[in-house]
Amino acid sequence: MITSRREAWTGRVLLIFLMAVTLLPFLSLFVTALHPSGTYPAGLAWPDDPQWGNFPRAFEAANMGELLKSSALIVLGVVPISIVLGTMAGFAIGHLRVIGARVIFLLFVLGLTLPFEGVITPLYYQIRDMGLLNTRWAIILPLIGLFMPFSVFWMRAHFVNMPGELSESARMDGANVWQLFRRIHVPLAMPAISSLGILLFLWTWNQFLLAIVLVDDPAKRTMSGALGAFQGQWGTDIPLLCAGSLLILTPTLVIFLLFQRHFVKALLQGSLKG
């Protein structure tokens, strides 16, 4: 009993320490953001005269309204299409077991670990030749393709465990394949689909490389790409940079805190399966 109580205490202290380390960068961003713009505050020191005005200034400098809109548009482009296509393909491969399912599946698995840097160069020229540089499509279309291996993999893992009898009985009622998919399998797949949606949202929102290479205008980028541009432009003004970074973080944090349980579950499952 004594050992286990000591263990519990060590555990608690360790956890608190770990949380402190995790939160330290956020705290530092926050405190620094309150210093007068243009200064180089040393370490963690509460400013004599907290400059709350840095936040509205950064909001304006970063053009936050536009950024939010842009990121939202990109997410709206990527996530629904990826989910629909990924679910359909996962259904066909995992449940219908189309002819050649194994080969196709391997083809998709091939892309699971692909580092985006590996294809960014040809992607640039491809997007340029399609006339899509500097449009949101330059981020949306490639991301759908790049997330497809995971989406298919994820949905296949769900459908492969669906009992075949489910479809058999539906077929007896005269449902065609599409109805079978739409009316029976999609509703049953909702938990898998929503986890996938969360992961895709996060990865799209935070996508950096594609944004900085394919889109010059920060107002047409993802949040992460826009933050890169903000750093590029305001990196010389540390308090403003910190304020801007925090603002750009806020939407993700809010959504994360609202849906934290789903997030944690999705991320844990996501990495287990991927």
Next chain:
Amino acid sequence: MARRVHPGRSGVAVVIAMGALAAACAAPGANSPQPQATGTSPVSAAPTCGSAPITVSGYFETGFPLPKALTTEFTKQHPNVTWDVREDQFAVITQNAPRVLADNPPDLMRLPQVSELVKDNLLKNLDGYAQAFGWDKWPASQLEQLRLGPGGRPRGEGSLYALGLNFSMTGIFYNKKLAAQVGMTKPPATLAELDQVLGKAKSAGITPILQFNGGATGGLAFPLQNLMASYGPAGPINDWIFQKPGATIDTPSNLQAAQHLEKWTKAGYFQKDINAVDYATMMSRFIDGKGLFMFNGDWESGNLDKQMPGNAGFSLMPPAQQGGKRAAMSAPLTFGIAANAKNADCAAFFLNWVATDKRAREIGVEIGGSRPMGPADAYMPAVASDKVTASTLEAGADIAGDNGAMDFIANATGAIYAKSWTPNLQKLVAGQLTAQELLTKVQADYTGQLEGN
């Protein structure tokens, strides 16, 4: 997993997938439009921005208010012109320049090193405009660095590919209060005197030189090139920068300069964290009075006059011998027009306006802190003599007298700064390279880059 695979038909997937790849057969670049060299298109009358509403796109450098001030004033005078400006730090502009000029051409752009941009036909040949506006009647030295031979080599002669918003110059800024503390009453006249002051500052607990050398920007190139100018003539350095055949940076006098810099780093004359200091940090420290000297350019004099009024001094780098010739890095604040720019005429008109309009020239001096470009007899705004801007303008005249204008050694090739000077200067600070190795490596990289292109 489906176990019963029909081998004959499973290939269908692969066939479909490969169909999409069929396009990947031609050699890269084979069917993309090749930019053509823009010839000297004769411009009959001087172009204007017209009177219809027009939006000119610009790509400027962050942290320097001059272009913004000029475009704002321009719109005031020509209300039909609005500006769509994107800003980035200079290192980012350097990375993006070829890509942006080729695929998203801005009308007016702050340019990094231009040789390769010209070689790839990404910049508009400005000879026609020069004739129409009479730029070719300005003092030739103003435009020398912006002229390039066919294919981008050598620089210093040939067609005009860019223009400056002004003509900036570098030297040593000093903090007058700290200078008084270490007994420096007037700027050092020789290198030995400068060394003495540095030593005194060090023993007085004052950081002798504030410089930046972090990230992708090796700011020690500033003192290095100034030392090169102290030890030797400016001509061979310019030849190297202009890519003249056979030019080398690895000369005996440059070696002395590099060794002198090495001595300074060993003596602790720079901040300890110099390899992590970026330009903005250096500026903020200098303004805060955290160090005595700073090697920098007159583009900051307007800013310093505002932020530390009366307390900033400026001097050219002293020569090694008393009374020797002085030289300084001085170059136009380079702006160019993309080869495929939509509003090239208006951008050219703007560049001409910057050099000739009275108010624009005032802005150029007050905010830019440097000498405006333009005809020799053009209007020159007066500056109060206690301002550091006055000293920098005066120094500009001295340099012209000594024929000591040099371009920046970081501008020799497109990649020499990021890929060679910066990492190697950072290594010099860390004691991983000697002065000789620094020059040998940079020269090898230079040769490799010229061959590669």
Next chain:
Amino acid sequence: MTPRSAGARTAHRRPVATKLRDPRGLVGWLFVAPALIFYAVFVLRPITLTFQYSMYEWNGIGASTWVGPANYGKVFTDPDLFDSLINAFKLIAFFSAIPVVLGLAIAATIRRIAQSRLALVARTVLFLPQVIPLVAAGIAWSWLLASTGVINQLLSLIGLGGVTRAWLGDFDTALPAVGMIGAWVLLGLCTLLLLAGMSKIDPALYEAARLDGAGAWREFVSITVPSLRQEIAVCVTVTVIAALASFDIIYIATQGGPGNTTMVPGLQIFYLAFAEREVGTASALAVVLMVLVIACALPIQWFAKDGNR
């Protein structure tokens, strides 16, 4: 084809249509096709093109010259390029080893309080680094690690003022410092993954071990670690890929400096392709990177699978 139940009435009436509607044939393929097309156009085609570009010398603008495998020779002989690969492997020590080993230790320590309220709060907090953009992590940490940053402030506080420095600007510490940022990002994920895995271990195993007089260490080595084989493999895979393909953090925090001490393949590819316009060399490095990632990921997967059988 699929053995169909005799009760499929439509099938009996219209055999031709059935053949067409066979879900394993055309219809099934219609379900796969859209996903496959996106994948082919935006992933498979670029992969093929990367291979192709790597055989050419091309500046991205003009015409290209066939150079065969020369670019690969450059990747392995040019110290700037080769060192970036070495750096990526050094980063594994920080991105993978620290989060996995430390994660295991932490998870084992807090296993007993995994259901407490504190642990639930911790679950949320430890996940924050996973949720924010890596760019933000880069910005925050470069500020923490600056010469006037909090890290140095803390070191001075505990009497270690002598070791303070600009961590990201020092040749000896820049790479480890960047590695620590990666470790910070990945530690929470690994800890929680391992903790989730531990909750699935049958408590009876531990009781049996205690009865046999096994200490905490024995327990850890002979029960915890073997049972977590799959979770550990996942952590290692995810973190190794994150190390090899790192880009965002380094782009923001050091741009590869000082010198080239923190240059990694991802950043090098970006510079080569877009700033220096050596598309061929960039592509050769990209191919090497893709092959390396697969070469590292596959054995770990096999290792995990074998353990399950």
